[in-house]
Amino acid sequence: MDMAALPRAAELARAGASKGAANPRWHPGSKCPLHSEIFAPADDASGTGAALALALDGLRVRGAGKLGQGAEEGAVLWVQDEKARKLSGRPYRPGLPEALRHRLIHVAAKTSEDALFALEEGVRCRDLACVIGELAGNPKALSFTASRRLSLAAEKHNVPLFLIRLDAEPDLSSARMRWKVRAAPSAPPLWNTAAPGRPAWHAELFRARTHTPGEWILRDGNAFLAAERATPAHAPAAPDHGDLGLRAGARSLAAS
Amino acid sequence: MAIWACELALDRWRQAEPCKRGEGADAQPLVLIAETAHGPRIEAANAAGRAEGAARGMMLADARTLCPALQVRPSDPAGDLAFLERLAIWAQRWGPWSAIDAPDGLLVDVTAVAHLFGGERRLLADVTARCDARGLAVRAAIAPTAGAAWALAHHAPAGTILGPEEDIALRLADLPVAALRLDADVLLVLRRLGLKRLGDLTSLGLGVGEGASGRDAIHRRFRNRRSPAANPLIRMDQLAGRVPEPLLPVIPVSAPLVQRRLMEPIRHRELLDQVVADLAADMARVLEGRGEGARRLQLGLWRVDGEVVLRDLELAMATRDPAHVCRLFAARLDHVDAGFGIEMLRLRASWAEPLALAQADLEAAAEEHGTSLAACIDRLTVRLGRDAVQRPVLRASHIPERSVGWQPPLERESAQQEELAFHARPLKLLDRAERIAVLYASPDGYPRRFRWRGSLFDIARVEGPERIAPEWWREKGATRLRDYYRVEDATGRRYWIYRAGLAGDGRGGEPDWFLQGLCG
Numbered sequence: 001m002d003m004a005a006l007p008r009a010a011e012l013a014r015a016g017a018s019k020g021a022a023n024p025r026w027h028p029g030s031k032c033p034l035h036s037e038i039f040a041p042a043d044d045a046s047g048t049g050a051a052l053a054l055a056l057d058g059l060r061v062r063g064a065g066k067l068g069q070g071a072e073e074g075a076v077l078w079v080q081d082e083k084a085r086k087l088s089g090r091p092y093r094p095g096l097p098e099a100l101r102h103r104l105i106h107v108a109a110k111t112s113e114d115a116l117f118a119l120e121e122g123v124r125c126r127d128l129a130c131v132i133g134e135l136a137g138n139p140k141a142l143s144f145t146a147s148r149r150l151s152l153a154a155e156k157h158n159v160p161l162f163l164i165r166l167d168a169e170p171d172l173s174s175a176r177m178r179w180k181v182r183a184a185p186s187a188p189p190l191w192n193t194a195a196p197g198r199p200a201w202h203a204e205l206f207r208a209r210t211h212t213p214g215e216w217i218l219r220d221g222n223a224f225l226a227a228e229r230a231t232p233a234h235a236p237a238a239p240d241h242g243d244l245g246l247r248a249g250a251r252s253l254a255a256s
Numbered sequence: 257m258a259i260w261a262c263e264l265a266l267d268r269w270r271q272a273e274p275c276k277r278g279e280g281a282d283a284q285p286l287v288l289i290a291e292t293a294h295g296p297r298i299e300a301a302n303a304a305g306r307a308e309g310a311a312r313g314m315m316l317a318d319a320r321t322l323c324p325a326l327q328v329r330p331s332d333p334a335g336d337l338a339f340l341e342r343l344a345i346w347a348q349r350w351g352p353w354s355a356i357d358a359p360d361g362l363l364v365d366v367t368a369v370a371h372l373f374g375g376e377r378r379l380l381a382d383v384t385a386r387c388d389a390r391g392l393a394v395r396a397a398i399a400p401t402a403g404a405a406w407a408l409a410h411h412a413p414a415g416t417i418l419g420p421e422e423d424i425a426l427r428l429a430d431l432p433v434a435a436l437r438l439d440a441d442v443l444l445v446l447r448r449l450g451l452k453r454l455g456d457l458t459s460l461g462l463g464v465g466e467g468a469s470g471r472d473a474i475h476r477r478f479r480n481r482r483s484p485a486a487n488p489l490i491r492m493d494q495l496a497g498r499v500p501e502p503l504l505p506v507i508p509v510s511a512p513l514v515q516r517r518l519m520e521p522i523r524h525r526e527l528l529d530q531v532v533a534d535l536a537a538d539m540a541r542v543l544e545g546r547g548e549g550a551r552r553l554q555l556g557l558w559r560v561d562g563e564v565v566l567r568d569l570e571l572a573m574a575t576r577d578p579a580h581v582c583r584l585f586a587a588r589l590d591h592v593d594a595g596f597g598i599e600m601l602r603l604r605a606s607w608a609e610p611l612a613l614a615q616a617d618l619e620a621a622a623e624e625h626g627t628s629l630a631a632c633i634d635r636l637t638v639r640l641g642r643d644a645v646q647r648p649v650l651r652a653s654h655i656p657e658r659s660v661g662w663q664p665p666l667e668r669e670s671a672q673q674e675e676l677a678f679h680a681r682p683l684k685l686l687d688r689a690e691r692i693a694v695l696y697a698s699p700d701g702y703p704r705r706f707r708w709r710g711s712l713f714d715i716a717r718v719e720g721p722e723r724i725a726p727e728w729w730r731e732k733g734a735t736r737l738r739d740y741y742r743v744e745d746a747t748g749r750r751y752w753i754y755r756a757g758l759a760g761d762g763r764g765g766e767p768d769w770f771l772q773g774l775c776g
Contacts, residue, residue, distance in 0.1 A: 043708075043709060043711075043749075044749040044750070044751070045683045045684050045774035045775060045776050046748075046749070048683055048684060048774075048776060049775075050776075052683070074629075075629060077632075085687065086687070088684055088686075088774055089684040089685050089773070089774060090684060091648070091683065091684055091685075092648075092656070092660060092681060092682055092683065092684055092685035092773060093650065093660050094650070094659065094660070094681040095680075095682045095683045095684070095685075095773070095775070096683065104648060105633070105645065105646075105647045105665045106646055106648060107636060107640065107644055107645050108640075108643075108644045108645075108646075109640060109644060110640075110644075114639070114644075117639060117640075118636055118640065121627075121632055121635050122632065124626045124627055124632070125626055125627050125628070125629055125631075126626035126627065126628065127632070128632070157626040159626070182747075182748075183747060183748035183749040183750065184747075184748045185744070185747070185748040186717075186744060186748060186750065192719060194717055194718060194719070195717055195718065195719030195742065196717050196718075196719060196742055196743070196744035196750050199750065199775065200748065202748075220776070
């Protein structure tokens with residue numbers, strides 16, 4: 001897959017704006033929600049990778065809006081509870097995206113209660129660029145009330161929160177955007193086609209307040225996030241009218 | 257000015273006893289001893305003991321043969337040094353700064369001070385009188401250089417004064433070479449060479465013609481001795497003021513401390529919070545006066561029954577904000593047992609750092625706009641512990657788990673060489689690499705399939721190996737090298753696995769495979 005062939009964020013943004021619907025399609029570079037949940041399996045890092053890609057995308061949007069001050073250089077708080085740390089390890093600084101390496105603060109919480117406390121303190125801190133949380137399973141502490149508290153605090157102080165839920169069932173939550181993420185085969189690299197290439201994820205936005213649900217293949221470019229519409233696997237026959245206007249020439253209705 | 261407390265250890269012992277000089281227990285022959293590998297050795301002997309033949313540096317057994325009635329007490333060198341430190345601060349009454357001259361002397365700078373005491377002679381008389389009132393036997397001397405003053409205090413009649421216009425070498429010529437503050441073995445060498453007086457060295461070292469070659473001779477004899485205490489030439493030059501002699505002045509530092517004594521012992525939490533808030537406000541005022549902020553605070557609660565409860569607090573950045581301090585202490589005071597009540601509280605800032613006054617936040621929205629990073633880190637640290645809140649920093653190592661270290665989040669990162677970026681690294685690293693079973697084509701071929709945590713992974717794409725050799729300067733010889741592979745399975749899950757060792761490398765049996773990292 002050639003990266004250049006993928007639609008860039010700007011093109012998608014233009015497409016979204018031209019429609020002007022009340023519930024536009026999500027596209028990279030759209031307004032960063034302040035509380036997202038990302039459900040992912042615990043035995044690979046797809047959830048983490050996608051969360052970081054979304055977070056960086058959000059930071060770029062905020063940074064552009066603020067003319068490069070504040071959000072660009074604040075620290076990033078990364079909270080993990082004990083079980084998540086056991087299952088999927090700690091963040092490894094040399095492998096992190098370049099923009100995050102030097103400003104990561106890691107919190108190793110023992111219980112999920114402690115992790116939730118750290119998350120809430122994090123979203124209350126005006127100096128943080130964003131907060132990333134990793135919780136394993138469905139802890140009792142993360143009730144609807146708790147997630148509502150997180151949402152309200154994040155919205156009040158304008159600090160985005162990306163909560164990665166490892167091996168969890170989607171339960172009640174007040175997150176503004178909820179994703180299901182799994183790994184997708186990576187784009188073949190230019191030189192060694194037998195090697196893994198740039199990471200890609202299959203991401204399904206299954207609940208969102210301001211956007212229509214849908215599925216995407218996300219790929220992390222170095223300076224941008226590329227998204228490609230994926231056909232829903234579970235309901236291939238359901239007609240998806242979301243991008244009819246955009247790609248009427250490329251696809252026939254019968255094929256979808 | 258050099259002050260020599262000639263009998264410091266004995267004087268301290270007399271004060272502890274307590275008895276006057278030559279009376280009570282001090283009238284008997286008595287020695288203070290230190291335990292050594294060869295048995296007890298005498299550190300100090302009183303006047304009666306010296307008359308009987310006991311001397312400093314003797315073995316106790318030898319002294320006992322001379323005087324069987326010898327009384328023995330242990331010496332206390334650490335206590336002596338602490339006492340000397342306090343004495344050095346006290347001695348600043350005679351000059352702007354003073355330095356410790358261990359083990360039993362002080363050096364006080366009295367440059368341009370003597371006229372305040374009515375001349376140098378009266379200054380020395382004042383020193384002797386005041387030390388005598390404290391029960392200390394001292395000998396003091398004044399000279400233009402510290403070395404000369406020391407030599408005069410130790411080896412000249414008490415109260416000697418060497419004026420700035422006098423010739424130092426001439427006045428000191430009759431003193432023994434021990435006045436140079438040299439090590440024992442150097443003194444032995446000098447005695448064997450027949451150099452007993454400072455005059456002998458001076459005539460040898462500083463004359464013209466033949467004398468200059470004498471200096472060369474001493475220089476050759478001691479040329480590999482760099483330390484001043486081992487090289488008589490350096491000491492001679494320091495004595496005469498030809499080379500500078502750096503001294504470390506003693507500066508008293510006091511920790512800011514506020515306390516409240518309560519009329520009525522408190523037993524309830526609300527009252528306690530109120531008092532802690534008052535203390536924090538007092539502390540903020542004290543710290544503000546000093547232009548400092550606290551990094552470590554200690555709250556002591558004195559209970560009526562004599563118990564003391566201590567609560568420590570360490571902050572990520574210097575602060576003196578009373579509200580912040582109160583909130584942090586509130587979490588620490590949950591399980592205080594008040595017993596019959598708390599009658600005194602004391603707050604001490606045992607570690608303070610300079611903190612300039614800052615303009616108050618004028619932004620009206622600042623109240624709404626959340627906490628600062630330092631406050632956030634403080635709250636997390638207080639609840640979760642210091643080890644839980646950290647940031648990763650790079651360490652100089654190729655071994656993946658060793659190349660990242662953890663340090664407190666707000667500390668400055670030490671300078672690092674830029675990483676070479678041509679290797680892809682995983683997003684996350686497992687705390688311990690987990691063993692996997694791997695199917696591979698041939699001993700050196702690519703891995704084809706592996707089993708991890710009970711499920712099978714079919715490898716679709718592979719990159720590697722990247723060989724990382726063990727760090728031979730740190731590890732045992734039997735450590736095996738690692739071959740790292742970046743793999744992706746058919747569904748796109750990406751991992752970082754390695755094989756420890758090669759088949760037939762002579763460091764154990766078949767190589768083991770491990771999964772160490774998860775790629776994004």
